[in-house]
Amino acid sequence: MGSNAKIRNIKGTRDILPEEALKWRRMEQVIREKMKAFNYEELRFPTFEYTELFKKSTGEDTEIVQKEMYTFKDMGGRSLTLKPEGTPSVVRMYIQHGLRNRSKIQKYYYIERMFRQERPQKGRFREFRQFGAEVIGSMSPQIDAELIKLALDIFKELGIKGIRVNINSIGCPECKEEYIKALKEFLSPILNGLCEDCKKRFITNPLRILDCKKDRDKLNSAPNTIDYLCDDCKRHFSDLREYLDYLGIAYDVNPKLVRGLDYYTRTVFEFIHSELGAQDEVGGGGRYDGLIEFLGGENTPASGYAVGMDRMLLLMPEIDGDKGIDIYIVTLDKESDIAGWKLLSGLREEGFSCDKDYLERSIKAQFRESDRQNARWTIIIGQEERKRGVVKLKSMETGEQKEVLLNMKAIKEEISAKGS
Ligand SMILES: [Zn+2]
Ligand SMILES: [Zn+2]
Known part of the structure; x- marks a missing residue:
């Protein structure tokens, strides 16, 4: 070794020292307890998967797949990727292991590390930790409400205050199509003023333009997805709101919330916190009724979300240190x-x-x-x-x-x- 320069950890990764590890343990413990209370079973999955899994499920034209994945070739020349999110692996496992045969409805959770080449910033890392919950097999908006309640119970137990819930419905493939037509009509005259990414999205997936942070201000008067819902989707959304009311959950309907992943249908939601600044999202998710069939399984509805634990950590109050030894x-x-x-x-x-x-x-x-x-x-x-x-x-x-x-x-x- 020629150089005496000390080796440091890679930018975007984090070293967790004992005092902080204590908070992580507390977080994991509360997540596991609440998952048990809601009857969710744990899945653990590999660190890397075939790249095509994410290309197919996350979506070829998403930020994640286009710009953020750690992709490499193994010695056999196969393209592999460090997992950037959890849902694709959960769905792959569900199909591969025939989990459908266990019961008509499956409720799973995971606590896993994810990898994305994002610009490191407050609470955002390139290797980061997420917990997630996925329910496969039910269309019921009760499930969507229960998933939201589950996350809120975890935040509450950890002393995290000030989380707000945004919800929206983006409809089924049929009403989505109607909406996209209207959105394109709105976008056409202003397209030249939008960022380069949005110009591309206009062709590949115009819905995603609503996610653009740069062009947010220009999209205020864009049409709202909920105005284009078919009768079934309308009922699904009003039932969801009613169920949230039953549970005493305060929420805002954010008609511009669509979320950046291809596979969402109907319910989408996010958890936000003002202390996190411009990137105020702690976590989010929604319904993905079409994904399992799209990946080769049978037509099965599903709903789920992921929450960034590094961001939760920033919002957690200090906790008592280890009590020491006996x-x-x-x-x-x-x-x-x-x-x-x-x-x-x-x-x-x-x-x-x-x-x-x-x-x-x-x-x-x-x-x-x-x-x-x-x-x-x-x-x-x-x-x-x-x-x-x-x-x-x-x-x-x-x-x-x-x-x-x-x-x-x-x-x-x-x-x-x-x-x-
Ligand atoms: Zn619909
Ligand atoms: Zn844009």
């Missing part, structure tokens, strides 16, 4: 050190979290370490104690100290008596 063992001489080390191993088997010194430090330094570790108890072992078969047990909360027989039962009893 016991720190201080030893006064070499032989006591070995006795302490044996005791340590027994205490750990009993389920206590404990540690000792490994640096032959002075007694004073060992006590300092016990404080630093936030130990509830310190056990002190010296030559004199060993001779009598006892240890000193000191409560670090009260400063109280007493002698206890050097055996697991006696120590355990003493510690448990003080309450844990």
Whole structure:
């Protein structure tokens, strides 16, 4: 190695140190608890898939597929991609493993890492973490409402305040077609003033122009999707609103919300938070009734979403640190050190979290370490104690100290008596 330059982590990835890992664990724990409460089962899927999966399901002309995927060739020349989102893999697994045969309705969740080559910014990373929920097999707007409720319950449990819900309906393929006709009529005269991407989208997928952040202001008077819904889609949307009302969920109808992925139908929604700035989205999703059939499965309705956990982390209040360890063992001489080390191993088997010194430090330094570790108890072992078969047990909360027989039962009893 010629250079002495220190190697750093790759831009857009993040190192998570213990204090932050604590928050991540808390987040994961709450997600799993709520998923259990709503009866969603976990799926775990591979880090990379065949590129064609994302091209087909996310959409050939989306930002993600065109600009953001980490795509590479394997040694056999197949094109592989690090997963940029979860739904395509969930649907692939559903079809590949015949999950349809398990039950008519399937409810899944995942907590996975995703990869997109985006410009890193507040709460946005190139390797990032998402949790998602997907329900396959039901058309019911109750499912859409339940999915929204599930995310809101998770935010609430984590102390995240100020999340707003936007909803819209983009209709089924038939009413979508009517709408796109109207949208094109609106766009034609102003097309020259739109950005280059939007000019292309006008041909490939005009709906996506409504997602454009640059041209947002020029699109205020564009037609609204909900004005073009067929009767079935209209009813589906009004039922959804009614169900959200039943659950006491406040929401805004945002008629310009279409979301950037090809496979959405009818319900679309997003969770936003003003503290996140211009890119205020925490997560979102919607119904994708056509995707499973499109990917080779049977015609099956589905609905789901994903939430960015890196963004949730920014919105989470500080939480109490780890409570520290139960016991720190201080030893006064070499032989006591070995006795302490044996005791340590027994205490750990009993389920206590404990540690000792490994640096032959002075007694004073060992006590300092016990404080630093936030130990509830310190056990002190010296030559004199060993001779009598006892240890000193000191409560670090009260400063109280007493002698206890050097055996697991006696120590355990003493510690448990003080309450844990
Ligand atoms: Zn329709
Ligand atoms: Zn644009």
